[in-house]
Amino acid sequence: MAKIAARRGSDLTGKVDDFDWSVEAAVLERYGRGARAREAGLCCPTSYDPACLEKLPREILEKDYGCGDPSRHVGEGERVLDLGSGAGKVCYILAQKVGPKGSVTGADFNDEMLAVARKYQAEMARKLGHANTRFVKARIQDLALDLERVDLWLDANPVSSSSGLHALEAECNRLRREEPLIADETIDVVVSNCVLNLVAPRDRLHLFQEIHRVLRRGGRAVISDIVCDREPEPAIRKDPELWSGCIAGAFREEALLEMFEEAGFHGIEILERSERPWKVVEGVDFRSLTVRAYKGKEGPCIDDGQAVIYRGPWKEVRDDDGHVFVRGRRAPVCRKTHDILTNPAGPYAGEVLPVGPLPGPQDATGQCGSGCC
Ligand SMILES: C[S@@+](CC[C@H](N)C(=O)[O-])C[C@H]1O[C@@H](n2cnc3c(N)ncnc32)[C@H](O)[C@@H]1O
Incomplete structure (x- = not known):
């Protein structure tokens, strides 16, 4: 802060x-x-x-x-x-x-x-x-807000008082809500x-x-x-x-x-x-x-046993959700983080190796409870 x-x-x-x-x-x-x-x-x-x-x-x-x-x-x-x-x-x-x-x-x-x-x-x-x-x-x-629609409205409803200003604001809000430009x-x-x-x-x-x-x-x-x-x-x-x-x-x-x-x-x-x-x-x-x-790191964090290994060359790196990846060490991650890290069209393409869950009881130190959800 x-x-x-x-x-x-x-x-x-x-x-x-x-x-x-x-x-x-x-x-x-x-x-x-x-x-x-x-x-x-x-x-x-x-x-x-x-x-x-x-x-x-x-x-x-x-x-x-x-x-x-x-x-x-x-x-x-x-x-x-x-x-x-x-x-x-x-x-x-x-x-x-x-x-x-x-x-x-x-x-x-x-x-x-x-x-x-x-x-x-x-x-x-x-x-x-x-x-x-x-x-x-x-x-x-x-x-x-489509300003050309606002200009048209103003041609028909010139503003010359505070009540006119309120009407303009209401029309702008309606346009944003009902007919968003983008x-x-x-x-x-x-x-x-x-x-x-x-x-x-x-x-x-x-x-x-x-x-x-x-x-x-x-x-x-x-x-x-x-x-x-x-x-x-x-x-x-x-x-x-x-x-x-x-x-x-x-x-x-x-x-x-x-x-x-x-x-x-x-x-x-x-x-x-x-x-x-x-x-x-x-x-x-x-x-x-x-x-x-x-864009795209918001959303639920569902653990289905996925993990990745950061390839290096840095000794460790940290993503925007606070996950730390240590070079060569298997890191359990939620499905969403796994998909972001392994997306071939995303920002981290080629940085990590996707690895499946280890057999037997899962590592309880999965990181995803701490930031991304
Ligand atoms: C420095 S010029 C760059 C124009 C264009 N991108 C280029 O590469 O030639 C800035 C442009 O942004 C527009 N602009 C500046 N502030 C803006 C705003 N808040 N909303 C929409 N357009 C804006 C200006 O009217 C101007 O056409």
């Missing part, structure tokens, strides 16, 4: 905003400008699979404000959600990676960015020979490229819970974002221009991984970390990090 409190205090997460400006207004304004004309200073240059870039329109290539390439960790046939899809570059790359059997949804709250991305939908479908991409208007920390457990992979750092501090815990909610069991998040190596001065954190420029809201490196842990993910791993910082501001390094995290 102390650790979480300390991190929240120093990383903005979970705190009520204490800025005298609105994070969302600053971000909307900056990326509205970025949709109208290319802004060279926004987010760091990165490299993508050149074969996937060939078919992309020039405007989309130019209005690229990413900092990594989560698309290279996505496979054929998968249902992908891109958080903060901007002009759509990653979505149109993904459309080629997942192919006609997969689907790609880009979510962004900026009308002008959505308009750029949507402008090329028909052209891209023609070029690729399949139409598997859609763009939706949503705040990524509230993926159940329903529970409907996505195989959530990706994002240089967006999570833009979300207001008060919404960050909810953002990670939303990523967890929309993923199917066994699904994963692959997130590229800007992180910093230590806590910047408050003056940096509170600068609106640095915020919308992907600096002020950057997670500290370890805090980004801890956020996944706290939201119930497992198998959390750094896939890429740029060696050179993208920017150095008052001695703090800001660089790109790509992280992967899996």
Whole structure:
């Protein structure tokens, strides 16, 4: 608890905003400008699979404000959600990676960015020979709420009093409940490229819970974002221009991984970390990090005598449920942990050897009473 409190205090997460400006207004304004004309200073240059870039329109290539390439960790046939899809570059790359059997949804709250991305939908479908991409208007920390439905409702019911505000809130709750934009457990992979750092501090815990909610069991998040190596001065954190420029809201490196842990993910791993910082501001390094995290460790813990042996090379390792695996030693685990550890498509593929129960009375020191259930 102390650790979480300390991190929240120093990383903005979970705190009520204490800025005298609105994070969302600053971000909307900056990326509205970025949709109208290319802004060279926004987010760091990165490299993508050149074969996937060939078919992309020039405007989309130019209005690229990413900092990594989560698309290279996505496979054929998968249902992908891109958080903060901007002009759509990653979505149109993904459309080629997942192919006609997969689907790609880009979510962004900026009308002008959505308009750029949507402008090329028909052209891209023609070029690729399949139409598997859609763009939706949503705040990524509230993926159940379809903001285009909210806009339509507001056209018909302009709000000019507190009772109007209550009616709007009721309609938003109804939409989330009855017609969720992104329903529970409907996505195989959530990706994002240089967006999570833009979300207001008060919404960050909810953002990670939303990523967890929309993923199917066994699904994963692959997130590229800007992180910093230590806590910047408050003056940096509170600068609106640095915020919308992907600096002020950057997670500290370890805090980004801890956020996944706290939201119930497992198998959390750094896939890429740029060696050179993208920017150095008052001695703090800001660089790109790509992280992967899996959903699926919740659920009942049923002991049916399964066990695994950790192969090494580390002397011992500990999973996100607190099980410790000692190199070469048989470790009794519940069925759920066994399946997670031995899943060939999961994060621990090849790390352990599955072994059946020993004959005779079972080892009473099975670990699964202590964490995962
Ligand atoms: C740095 S740009 C990245 C765009 C795109 N991912 C790329 O790689 O080019 C950030 C994008 O996220 C969107 N965005 C920022 N905060 C958001 C939020 N809370 N909800 C939805 N979209 C958001 C912005 O409108 C903008 O299009």
